[in-house]
Amino acid sequence: MSLKDVLFADLKTAMKEKDTVRKDTVQLIRSGILQIEKDKKVELDEEGIIDVISKQLKSRRDSLPDYEKSGRQDLIEKLNKEIEILLSYLPEQLSEEEIQAIVVEAVAESGAATMKDMGKVMAIVTPKVKGRADNKIVGNFVKKMLQGK
DSSP, rough: OHHHHHHHHHHHHHHHTTTTHHHHHOOOOOHHHHHHHHHHHHOOOHHHHHHHHHHHHHHHHHHHHHHHTTTEEEHHHHHHHHHHHHHSSSSOOOOOOHHHHHHHHHHHHTOSSGGGGGGHHHHHHHHHHHSSHHHHHHHHHHHHHHHHO
């Protein structure tokens, strides 16, 4: 069963169960997929769908601190549930140790020595962690590695 089929089935289930948060989240994913497919006149494969979900996940994670500052507990709970739903459609996320190992390997492979080489390292790391790790976390590990040299 493709990810598109899973999303459609989950949408129907959420509608039957009157789970509005899941329904809205799945509809946002599906509309993001449809928008890209119409704009680029292509049919997204699994990797493209994962990119759409990853972008929506990043968007939610970026807005979480704003909600926390405003003290809107109701919105924070809803956002956390949306994040949980989005994560359920992504491949299993890498642990910090796994990310760190990939970064160490990439730094050695690229011969990076200073912060100026961060782009080289990220170019190697990004395809390996795509959809399985937050680039902000990966970037922080790369910075620590390069500043420590």
